[in-house]
Amino acid sequence: MNFDLSETQKLFHSTVERFTRDVDVAAREKIRSTEHAYDTNRWSELAELGLLAIVANEDQGGLGGSLIDMSTIAEGLGSNNALDPWLENGALPIRLLSKANKTDILDSLIDGTKIAALAFAEPNSRYNLFPNEMLATAGHGAETVVLNGEKRFVMGGALADYLLVTASDNGVFGIYCIPSDSQGLETHRYQLSDGSLATVVSLNQTEVPASSKLAITFEQFKEVVAETCVLCSAEMLGLSQLLLNDTVSYVKEREQFGVSIGSFQSIQHGLVDCFSELEQMRSMLYRTLLLEKDTTADWSANVLGAKSFIADGANFIARNAVQYHGAMGITDEVTIGHAMKRILILSRMFGDAQDNLNNYLEVA
Amino acid sequence: MNFDLSETQKLFHSTVERFTRDVDVAAREKIRSTEHAYDTNRWSELAELGLLAIVANEDQGGLGGSLIDMSTIAEGLGSNNALDPWLENGALPIRLLSKANKTDILDSLIDGTKIAALAFAEPNSRYNLFPNEMLATAGHGAETVVLNGEKRFVMGGALADYLLVTASDNGVFGIYCIPSDSQGLETHRYQLSDGSLATVVSLNQTEVPASSKLAITFEQFKEVVAETCVLCSAEMLGLSQLLLNDTVSYVKEREQFGVSIGSFQSIQHGLVDCFSELEQMRSMLYRTLLLEKDTTADWSANVLGAKSFIADGANFIARNAVQYHGAMGITDEVTIGHAMKRILILSRMFGDAQDNLNNYLEVA
Amino acid sequence: MDMNYSEADLAFREEVRSFLKDKLTDRLKTGVERTPGVFVEPDIGLEWHQILHEQGWISHRWPVEFGGKGWTPMQTYILEKEFAIANAPRPAPISLGLIGPVLCRYGTPEQQAKFLPRIRSGEDFWAQGYSEPSSGSDLASLSMSAELIDGKYILNGSKIWTTHAQHANWIFCLVRTQVSEKKQAGITFLLVPMDQAGIEVTPIVSMSGDHEVNQVFFDNAQTRLENRVGEEGQGWEIAKFLLQNERGGSCFAPRMLVSIDSLEKAANNIANSDGSTMNNDGDFKRRLAKLKLRALALEFTELRIQADIANGRPAGPITSLTKLVYSNLSQDVQTLRNELYGYDGLQLPYDRPLYADDAPQAVGGAAAQVSLASFLNGRASTIYGGSNEVQKNIIAKRILGL
């Protein structure tokens, strides 16, 4: 029984730490105000550090990292409130293409020259993962497929060279990997709470090669989603640790009525509640990482239960961190709000705490 | 707009106050250890004070009190943690018989010479009010009815001269007012959390006159239940006020670390949360008392919503009162625990907070 | 105990309703609905201000001799409730709710004659200057100085969290005119014109992207002696009056109830994961019902306070309770609303105003678009006007006697 990080994991953690620590709130604002709300040089650097390669299998040119390895990276990104979309535009699409063994495109994602985004959310399906509104039908030739429909909440959509679009072909699930400049494809960009640019994607008679359909089943897709949910949990844990650390420091420094506000018992006890949540979240993450995959469905349900628990804790900590920062906590000038806003996205990605809990009920 | 009590209501309040204030924990224990866990001389006194007559209409020999009048009494009983079963063996059965205009028996209940108890709860129906297991069938003569089935949670069953038994006659609702020594009637006594004695009542081929069926519909029964829920709410409000008062006094007196524990901010803020709940509960009760009865069903649903809200608040206050009393709060020697135990009954009578909330959803 | 509307009350309610039907334009309502901030933008707020001024209702809560209406608490509550139901803009509270009542109570006849009509007409727009960077909950520790030289006060220091200072032409300031043992002493209340070289306004953007508050720097700024309210050293007394006024006689519940109802309606049209709609989701319905019960209770708490005031019993520290209950409740409503919108609730445009023609297109409707920004701004409600912690200290001490 051992919960310590391995030497490799410590190395990844310190790599992430070095990569992210210098992006303060001002630097963040600057990057977010650029055209794509992101500096792609950072993406290249991230690739060079091996943080993308770790996601893919070794026989695919990756480093074949474990979920624990990836979780270490996600937690590290969280604990510095990194603005890099490693989770949604790195780990998630690479994991999907790796599972489908789509090596031609995978190479360009691993080396960071291309970026992909997953288009899964539909206007009238809330958190249901199965595509109902994006429809795939036979194209003019036997070798093409035509896509029609709308996707929302395409995270990093403004950055993406490729879109991985989930669609239904007469009720059969498919993911289509298509260039983001495909004909008939229209996008509307909008800002998410972490300052990144998502898109609404409309496909109107978009004809793509049949080979763009990935070799992946709905069950496999859900497994990758569950793995991503573990990474969401890890990043939320990192963010929560950051929020607690910053808040404990703040209440020690901030003076009111001639004493530090950290000397008030109500604030002390409130922060102990946060600490208690944090440690329970950490335990839940560890449990999830060490969970045996008896059946994929049971494992996924357990993962979603864990994410539900961690999401509730992270939001609890974030709201208290804002409260104890007082008016400063409401401004865009301190890290607190940015961390809270990222938690909102992570806690709702692939279902909010309530929805994830409903999934967990199947195995609870 | 005026939320003050009328002079009559103030009079009732002070009558209740005088009647109940001398029953301290020791006196309570003594009464509870008697055969029926109650001193029926108190019941006679209660009748003499008019606290039973107020429930019935004037043309039935009652005083025709309003729901506000009765609520004043219930709150007063709560605020002294009275052990008198006025609510469940006074107001509730008298209200039912009054609605059914069953004057022959009503007289003896109003003057306190007889006591009645409602047998409504069934083993496999949880909080459903409609009787499914107690069945009424035709008797030997045209003028008799035979009852078969089991009831539980007959509050004050050990005291009762009459039982008001809800039953189904081929799906038609009925309440049968039968003597508690009817043939074929067996009881098992058990102690409830407030120290009173409830019974399990089994009826085995119990033949009663057809005239024992009250002239009351299921809708009218539910209306009386809703009125009783208002009284439960009022008594819980009184109990909560008592709990808060006692706890505020206690933390002022109790010294630890050389200061009164009431000087600790965490306890102060916890008690403010209790105070906040209490005032919101009071407002909710007043709202309910002043609510127009557009339709009986809507009114009932609103009443149950209010009870749900007040029950949650009362349990919250009770648990904090115990906590802030420390180990003393766990003993049977202080009022705190007795008040908490009565709240448990009231908050669950005719449905717990969750069940009542589900009823409220119909009009929320 | 009764809560019956009198004939006069019912007639008054009709009057308010018909006024709103006539005067509250779609433009104004849209302005309110699509504003995620705590306060409406001046273009919406001032237009409505003018309409209320023409109607003679703008300063209805002031003493009658200064333009108040002398309505009963019940009438005031009826007006607020009808305005809430209609989703009318709230006129700038700093001018009408803070400095107006202060001048009615503490101003000289000259100050009253000069300023009060200009507040009513909307000609003057006021900012508040009490908090400073190092004095938040501990207001009395403020350090901005004012020195009286040749009939003018010279001001140095800064004020923070000043709402809409970028739009204001006057600011009232609590300043230190004397350094004394007891920090509450030596505080003075000054009225300061904004249009002068010694004043600089720096925006503070909130995490919602809204620019509602500012830091205001005073570098040898000036104001005339005649702009002092009360005596030197009387500032703390005036500040307490002002802050109680900020909390007193609240009417939070009606807007809360309207907001909860709108949430219920919205749920009818939002898909659930199982293909049904959210108004069929048992958990959502129970959460909503619990919020509604809290709001209904709050309404009666507010009515009880109004009834007490009407019966000559001043509200006192119980107003800390309505602030506390309201601010927690409003955050919970905003949370549920934002969660209702699912992925669409994660959009957070920084452009303002969102009702402008060139504003970003909403994803999933206008209500979804403002939802997150409203939620984020709403986190301030447990902080401003005395944080939850401060309100609890007040109640513990002044009501529970701890």
Added chain:
Amino acid sequence: MDMNYSEADLAFREEVRSFLKDKLTDRLKTGVERTPGVFVEPDIGLEWHQILHEQGWISHRWPVEFGGKGWTPMQTYILEKEFAIANAPRPAPISLGLIGPVLCRYGTPEQQAKFLPRIRSGEDFWAQGYSEPSSGSDLASLSMSAELIDGKYILNGSKIWTTHAQHANWIFCLVRTQVSEKKQAGITFLLVPMDQAGIEVTPIVSMSGDHEVNQVFFDNAQTRLENRVGEEGQGWEIAKFLLQNERGGSCFAPRMLVSIDSLEKAANNIANSDGSTMNNDGDFKRRLAKLKLRALALEFTELRIQADIANGRPAGPITSLTKLVYSNLSQDVQTLRNELYGYDGLQLPYDRPLYADDAPQAVGGAAAQVSLASFLNGRASTIYGGSNEVQKNIIAKRILGL
């Protein structure tokens, strides 16, 4: 990071399981299930104690030289978990968990030789004497006095909340041997025989009807000098060691998880108001699932602490966290359980034990019958062994540095 069982661990688990299969009788299990108190009655507890003693496991956590087993933290956890799953009685914690370890650490060889074997055999049954009526959380303010006269300490004062003192033949007491400036100084740790004229035990009945605790009065009671543990004035150090031991290396989660699973099973057979059963009630299921997630997290928090200990990193104040998390969680589980039983959950018999032949007949089953008494006794879990408030103070100071 790994949590794999070694071959040895798996073999050990088998050994524990087969031991339980052989030795844990239905009578013992029923005794546990039908006991609403925090501790089992001695007739059940001592029977199990004997069985464990024969197996050589009774004092498995003690140092090896005094009868401990020297198991790894993982093995200890395996044993506790299997015992929890099997619903085995918990041996008296005062004897084995408190005074035993104190004597191993601070006792003289003579004391160790005399008392430790009698604890292991069950011959001695100990009560704890630390709290006094006016010293609860503030233990150091204790005032019971002991004066050394002619080789004997003469004791005067009283101790309260002494668990099962009515069954004990020995009590350990923190007493004041000197009145000094610093109240922690002058406290001494004495072992006192109960069977003497100067000691009177008065029962304290809890609101559940259980008689688990007592007040013990000392009126010139005596104990020999040789029954002093450590030096005069060393009592506070020993008390701190003892209280940390009370909280350290906890294994709360397994019993919690078993309890939650039993709740889930019970729900299968309890009718809902709509004619369905409670295991189909969405709200119940979500509440239960949330409790289960909290318990699963707690299990890993406890395993993390065990792993730290195994890696030579002492647990320290983090044990305050498991106490805090556990006590809140256990109350919430008891609340849900009691609510599950509906009206049947309101019965509260005062007769004990409930597994006796002449005990009152249960309404709705044995589990329903104990449910409310368990809930009421469980309210103590956030109070004893350092209240929630005290645990939070400890964490704030020692972990967060506030």
